[in-house]
Amino acid sequence: MTTRQDCDVRDQEDPLRELKSLFELPPGTLYLDGNSLGVLPRTALARVQEVIQKEWGTDLIKSWNTAGWMELPRRIGNKIARLIGAGENEVVVADSTSLNLYKVLAAAIAISKAKAPARRLIVSERSNFPTDLYIAESLAAQHGMELRLFDHVDELPGLINQDLAVLMITEVNYRTGYLHDMKALTAAAHQAGALAVWDLAHSAGAIAVDVKGADADFAIGCGYKYLNGGPGAPAFVWVNPRHVEQFRQPLSGWLGHAAPFQFTTDYQPAPGIARYICGTPAILSTAALECGVDAMLAAEPLGGMAALRKKSIALTELFIELVESRCGLKAPEDLGVRLASPREAAQRGSQVCLSLNAPLHEAGYAVVQALIARGVIGDFRAGDPTRLAEVPHILRFGFTPLYIGFADVYDAVEQLRQVLASGEWKQAQFNQKAAVT
Amino acid sequence: MTTRQDCDVRDQEDPLRELKSLFELPPGTLYLDGNSLGVLPRTALARVQEVIQKEWGTDLIKSWNTAGWMELPRRIGNKIARLIGAGENEVVVADSTSLNLYKVLAAAIAISKAKAPARRLIVSERSNFPTDLYIAESLAAQHGMELRLFDHVDELPGLINQDLAVLMITEVNYRTGYLHDMKALTAAAHQAGALAVWDLAHSAGAIAVDVKGADADFAIGCGYKYLNGGPGAPAFVWVNPRHVEQFRQPLSGWLGHAAPFQFTTDYQPAPGIARYICGTPAILSTAALECGVDAMLAAEPLGGMAALRKKSIALTELFIELVESRCGLKAPEDLGVRLASPREAAQRGSQVCLSLNAPLHEAGYAVVQALIARGVIGDFRAGDPTRLAEVPHILRFGFTPLYIGFADVYDAVEQLRQVLASGEWKQAQFNQKAAVT
Numbered sequence: 063m064t065t066r067q068d069c070d071v072r073d074q075e076d077p078l079r080e081l082k083s084l085f086e087l088p089p090g091t092l093y094l095d096g097n098s099l100g101v102l103p104r105t106a107l108a109r110v111q112e113v114i115q116k117e118w119g120t121d122l123i124k125s126w127n128t129a130g131w132m133e134l135p136r137r138i139g140n141k142i143a144r145l146i147g148a149g150e151n152e153v154v155v156a157d158s159t160s161l162n163l164y165k166v167l168a169a170a171i172a173i174s175k176a177k178a179p180a181r182r183l184i185v186s187e188r189s190n191f192p193t194d195l196y197i198a199e200s201l202a203a204q205h206g207m208e209l210r211l212f213d214h215v216d217e218l219p220g221l222i223n224q225d226l227a228v229l230m231i232t233e234v235n236y237r238t239g240y241l242h243d244m245k246a247l248t249a250a251a252h253q254a255g256a257l258a259v260w261d262l263a264h265s266a267g268a269i270a271v272d273v274k275g276a277d278a279d280f281a282i283g284c285g286y287k288y289l290n291g292g293p294g295a296p297a298f299v300w301v302n303p304r305h306v307e308q309f310r311q312p313l314s315g316w317l318g319h320a321a322p323f324q325f326t327t328d329y330q331p332a333p334g335i336a337r338y339i340c341g342t343p344a345i346l347s348t349a350a351l352e353c354g355v356d357a358m359l360a361a362e363p364l365g366g367m368a369a370l371r372k373k374s375i376a377l378t379e380l381f382i383e384l385v386e387s388r389c390g391l392k393a394p395e396d397l398g399v400r401l402a403s404p405r406e407a408a409q410r411g412s413q414v415c416l417s418l419n420a421p422l423h424e425a426g427y428a429v430v431q432a433l434i435a436r437g438v439i440g441d442f443r444a445g446d447p448t449r450l451a452e453v454p455h456i457l458r459f460g461f462t463p464l465y466i467g468f469a470d471v472y473d474a475v476e477q478l479r480q481v482l483a484s485g486e487w488k489q490a491q492f493n494q495k496a497a498v499t
Numbered sequence: 500m501t502t503r504q505d506c507d508v509r510d511q512e513d514p515l516r517e518l519k520s521l522f523e524l525p526p527g528t529l530y531l532d533g534n535s536l537g538v539l540p541r542t543a544l545a546r547v548q549e550v551i552q553k554e555w556g557t558d559l560i561k562s563w564n565t566a567g568w569m570e571l572p573r574r575i576g577n578k579i580a581r582l583i584g585a586g587e588n589e590v591v592v593a594d595s596t597s598l599n600l601y602k603v604l605a606a607a608i609a610i611s612k613a614k615a616p617a618r619r620l621i622v623s624e625r626s627n628f629p630t631d632l633y634i635a636e637s638l639a640a641q642h643g644m645e646l647r648l649f650d651h652v653d654e655l656p657g658l659i660n661q662d663l664a665v666l667m668i669t670e671v672n673y674r675t676g677y678l679h680d681m682k683a684l685t686a687a688a689h690q691a692g693a694l695a696v697w698d699l700a701h702s703a704g705a706i707a708v709d710v711k712g713a714d715a716d717f718a719i720g721c722g723y724k725y726l727n728g729g730p731g732a733p734a735f736v737w738v739n740p741r742h743v744e745q746f747r748q749p750l751s752g753w754l755g756h757a758a759p760f761q762f763t764t765d766y767q768p769a770p771g772i773a774r775y776i777c778g779t780p781a782i783l784s785t786a787a788l789e790c791g792v793d794a795m796l797a798a799e800p801l802g803g804m805a806a807l808r809k810k811s812i813a814l815t816e817l818f819i820e821l822v823e824s825r826c827g828l829k830a831p832e833d834l835g836v837r838l839a840s841p842r843e844a845a846q847r848g849s850q851v852c853l854s855l856n857a858p859l860h861e862a863g864y865a866v867v868q869a870l871i872a873r874g875v876i877g878d879f880r881a882g883d884p885t886r887l888a889e890v891p892h893i894l895r896f897g898f899t900p901l902y903i904g905f906a907d908v909y910d911a912v913e914q915l916r917q918v919l920a921s922g923e924w925k926q927a928q929f930n931q932k933a934a935v936t
Binding site for chain 2: 121
């Protein structure tokens with residue numbers, strides 16, 4: 063069994079350990095929630111101060127040109143492209159994940175309709191992050207289509223057929239951490255004549271995404287989780303070059319125009335991915351996002367996303383080993399903790415979810431609160447209260463290899479063990495407010 | 500004729516003069532471009548530092564609740580409501596102007612279709628800010644409707660009829676500063692059975708807007724112009740309570756859901772205006788916006804928007820008087836400057852636009868550049884190069900009564916006179932890049 067000392071040794075030998083110094087980590091805290099809101103990059107404060115004092119305060123309107131504000135969506139897009147296997151000038155930063163999904167799903171539907179008007183299914187996962195389903199529901203209603211949801215990936219072969227217009231999946235499931243096979247599912251969708259739209263919210267910056275290798279059609283993702291861009295940071299959008307000029311996405315704001323400063327009355331979409339920009343970008347939030355992305359790119363000389371993914375797997379494997387051997391079935395005292403994420407590393411993102419066995423079915427929220435009181439920050443996602451055995455409450459822990467180490471994993475498990483063994487979670491206050499995923 | 504000394508006296512007597520201290524004004528600069536990007540409120544730097552260091556850096560995910568991030572869109576919306584004649588819980592801050600227009604115009608179209616499916620016209624102004632036209636073009640195409648544009652307000656009676664579904668106007672025209680009569684046009688639209696959507700981009704914070712007094716149907720507006728919210732600050736949206744629950748706006752992101760943290764698979768719109776929120780708000784940019792709105796509300800004890808509007812009119816009247824008497828037709832030497840905004844104060848927003856008479860038709864850009872080189876920041880909007888006599892190049896000057904004084908107006912005109920009289924504008928470099936409106 064791995065000891066605390068073993069973990070210290072692994073940290074010392076970890077070639078990525080120095081990346082931790084790029085972040086301001088909260089004192090006295092073990093932060094395992096970077097899959098919800100990433101930590102503060104060390105450069106962000108000074109950078110945003112510069113934007114506020116010099117670029118906004120002093121240079122004002124000139125800064126659209128002199129400080130490169132106008133270029134930010136493309137410049138940061140090009141940096142994110144390197145993290146997700148996209149090419150130069152194929153990604154822009156804009157708006158929110160929900161809005162970018164609206165753009166690409168509308169485009170995918172239009173392309174499908176032009177080619178095969180009879181296809182009327184949009185297929186997604188029932189446990190997909192709800193905003194994706196809400197946006198799909200809106201577009202399905204607008205276009206007389208149907209959003210059909212699968213519960214398990216085994217159902218997909220029966221759904222990928224001549225009725226399918228668009229397969230829309232979040233690569234890493236936000237609840238379970240299940241990692242879908244982007245390449246295989248995209249190929250299956252294509253073989254059936256359909257398109258594949260991928261949400262990378264829990265994979266960009268967490269695993270080695272390869273949108274072009276997978277030949278995906280569209281992808282969008284989040285700036286404030288593994289990219290550490292700050293609360294509500296703008297999101298990003300990638301469109302396969304074969305589609306990008308096929309369609310005017312419906313959110314046709316002026317900065318997606320071919321010549322925004324000619325102020326023409328008719329919309330002429332910009333060439334390439336720039337047409338997926340809509341209105342004026344929120345510069346303060348966008349500038350902070352660039353700091354997060356730059357911190358991620360600092361891993362490139364150390365092996366980049368491949369090295370980060372390798373460490374991420376090592377961290378999650380260790381977490382599972384320690385939880386099971388110290389709090390679960392293999393422990394001297396079974397504390398009722400069970401793995402709710404895939405056991406196979408290749409099917410798992412950079413998070414591990416746990417559930418609690420009966421009679422602790424209902425205790426998840428209180429256990430997470432008790433852990434937070436001890437400075438271990440994970441989060442809680444409610445199950446289905448009417449059938450907790452099948453859809454249990456989830457204790458969710460994200461392992462960001464940029465700033466989490468092996469000893470951190472050991473300490474987190476030890477805290478979990480103490481919370482459960484002591485029963486102190488029974489005192490944790492119930493507070494129905496939950497935090498943003 | 501008003502002298503520089505007269506202006507100093509007027510500044511000393513101005514009860515609003517102390518509000519200038521709420522802003523960090525760029526040193527050595529006379530900034531007359533607050534209609535494009537408002538200046539930096541003095542509180543914004545410290546506030547955003549707090550958001551970054553404490554709320555993001557230290558408290559991280561907890562801040563969605565403990566720092567009130569989740570409430571920001573409603574809290575700031577309620578503050579903006581006081582500036583535009585809206586009620587409590589009727590305004591939210593979200594996304595960009597373009598995106599909010601998409602939401603409300605989609606809602607207006609849906610409401611019109613439900614009542615009178617045959618109506619198929621959306622009417623707007625040809626010189627409306629282009630993003631409004633681009634969004635309307637997209638929605639018109641989606642709904643089989645037609646976007647029809649008027650050049651002059653005199654054409655409106657002929658367009659407000661049984662074919663009209665939605666009248667969509669920017670209250671203050673961004674090029675000319677023309678102030679449309681929201682109450683009269685809304686009443687005319689209603690009498691014809693149509694709806695009225697108003698863009699307040701150049702009026703919120705600039706004039707005494709009264710959306711409820713005018714009985715408007717929908718309104719949206721910009722955070723980074725007269726509200727001084729910072730570059731690309733989020734925008735706002737108001738919906739008349741009689742419509743707000745009539746329709747699920749199409750950008751149905753999770754934070755517009757009735758219970759976002761129940762993570763249900765189907766979209767149930769939140770009650771009231773909250774359904775016009777879409778994805779996760781960009782917190783850094785949103786926090787800065789609140790500082791700008793608070794600075795504006797600091798005028799409330801001094802008479803609020805009515806007092807600001809009174810001063811704004813006095814500033815623009817003075818500017819017109821001085822330009823005409825020193826650089827225009829009434830000057831000892833006519834330097835070719837002509838008024839391109841309405842002469843009647845009641846028909847004018849808080850900006851004044853000038854054009855240059857032949858033979859200076861083409862010189863507008865160079866004159867603005869020469870003024871900028873002297874520290875007087877206005878901006879340039881190109882006319883129609885094929886018919887400059889009818890659609891001239893525009894020199895645009897915004898007068899923000901919060902921080903512009905009467906002596907500033909005098910000095911700006913003197914600089915303009917010197918630029919024209921000396922001919923130094925002929926040396927000003929032509930640079931085709933323009934700045935954000």
